[in-house]
Amino acid sequence: MLVTLTSTAPSASDLSHLLRKHPDRAQAFTLSVGTAHVFYPEVSDERCTVALLLEVDPVGLVRDKRFRGGDAATLARYVNDRPYASSSMVAVALGQVFRTAMRGTSESFPELAAAPLPLEITVAAVPARGRDTAGLVTRLFEPLGWAVTETAIPLDPAFPEWGDSPYVDLALQGDVRLSDALRHLYVLLPVLDDAKHYWVSDDEVGKLMRAGEGWLAEHPERDLITRRYLAHQRSMVDEATGLMAKEARLDDVDDLLPAERDATPAEPRTPRLGAQRAEAVLTALRDLGARSVADVGCGEGALLRRLVTDSAYTTIIGTDVSGGELAKAERVLNLREAGDRQRERVRLLQSSVTYQDDRLSGLDAIVLMEVVEHVDEERLPALEASVFGAAAPGAVIVTTPNSDYNVLYEALPEGAFRHADHRFEWSREQFAAWADGVAERHSYRVEYRAVGEVDPRLGSPTQLALFRKTTDR
Structure with missing residues (x-):
């Protein structure tokens, strides 16, 4: 062999x-x-x-x-x-x-x-x-x-x-x-x-999950791979499938309310929206030529996991208000076994998006991927002041659900949000009004991009705003 x-x-x-x-x-x-x-x-x-x-x-x-x-x-x-x-x-x-x-x-x-x-x-x-x-x-x-x-x-x-x-x-x-x-x-x-x-022993599921991390859950032949790798042992296949389904839900923050998780758009879309969203953010970062990036509200590190694979990013920061989420991100990124250079390149910080954090100053870009809708609307001025005012990076990338698109989720009740923790969901008009105002107040220019399959009348499921600084910092 x-x-x-x-x-x-x-x-x-x-x-x-x-x-x-x-x-x-x-x-x-x-x-x-x-x-x-x-x-x-x-x-x-x-x-x-x-x-x-x-x-x-x-x-x-x-x-x-x-x-x-x-x-x-x-x-x-x-x-x-x-x-x-x-x-x-x-x-x-x-x-x-x-x-x-x-x-x-x-x-x-x-x-x-x-x-x-x-x-x-x-x-x-x-x-x-x-x-x-x-x-x-x-x-x-x-x-x-x-x-x-x-x-x-x-x-x-x-x-x-x-x-x-x-x-x-x-x-x-x-x-x-x-x-x-x-x-x-x-x-x-x-x-x-x-x-x-x-x-096939009991630890085979763990081996599969570790080796398949980052690619197996979204592989089009996932079910066949799981069955064959686990020698068609039904209980193990069910366990692995459940774990991957959980990983997929965590990777896609557009999950519906727990009672509505079977809701699907009128037309299926591949790859999954979470993966398309991450790729749209990475494309924007490449367009900017960014080298120092902070993922604010990084959660378990879905985006960070993609950033660390690209040596173009010399400084990568992940922040989250939850210490538990940061601990999970640390495991996802395998930082405990990383060398000194990698630890200097990647930092995880406990921080809130609504409070000024000097550790985020002077970066090329800050990413708010599916973050703003988790903040109470009365706290949005504080978010704006901390990110666009105090940190003032060269660019800011914001993604958020497009509420206009929600009618295409057939099992989502009218007026309901896609996730139980969403405090609001903006229409395209509402998002543009907020983003235009932020750009004007802090000397940025803003570009809008669609993420996911675009409906000619309702737009895309996720909307992205790319802010670029127009004056010297």
Whole structure:
């Protein structure tokens, strides 16, 4: 079983620092599934390739009680594809050999670990079998940003009339964080295998949630991935699905009232509105060329998680009035295991949007993503004074629900808000009146952008205002 991973980033040889495997040495690791060999076929500043070769002893697996399954008398336990196919055992080897790289942390190169890299991955002899596997390899990897090439492997090259085997050689290419790339393989190789070689224990749900954080909940094949990864164990599948549904609700602050959570717009929209909103904010930040950013009212860190992956942001601040939410954000960002440079780059502060905080002064941009509607209207002047007056960043990005659009949520009662904690929801006219007034009073110019699918009469579900400072600070 052979997996290669190639970086073509500038100073490509820095890949070895992220993997913590020296390029001048071939190393061997004794694992529960066999022996993994790690070596570098090529190392230069232009291209750096690491290879993981896994040797498996199928008889040894049969004798090890951890990997027994099925009828002990069957010949299939001894005669199978385990020594040859890139199966769930390769995922285990990747997780054990490259554990630190999968976490996305590096004390020496924190920005490199957090940034997307131009990567090329090859995996030999990937199983692609089953009733629901038509184009499955592409369906699994393409939504994650990979260009996918599958090369069918014939049953026997000497007898082409026999057709192809149920295996493909897989090649992936894309700009992806190294930790994400490893986590994609860690989850999806067992999914393609659909025949885990070991007993599925109670901690498998936790493994799936950790490795799938940030991408699995919104993957179009989420249900299939969950079923196969958890070996079709119903109770575990239900538990994982419930956890991901909770994560999805937390990521989308436009959830309806608890009694109305089945409400859906007249027309389905993909990707989910929460993801579209975050991408709209990131697009605005890129348009500004911002490098120092504060997410005020950051909650559990949904936006911060996206910001830290881009090395363009040299200062990232998350603030929230709730210490509990900041603790969750700290876990999401894995700051406890981060190096000193990453901790200097990312700061979490307990603070209220309605009180002046000098720690937010002089930034390129402040983001208020779905924050203003959670503030009592009589406190909005205090918010305005603290953000636009005292902090006075180069730009402010505000998103908030468009109440005009609410009629399209069929199960949302007339006059009700989308979330129980919303103090108000503005129409487009009301939002523009507030934003224009703020811009005039504090020397900003304001631009309005739509977020989500636009109805020709009612506008978009989320409205965004981009304020740019017009005078020197």
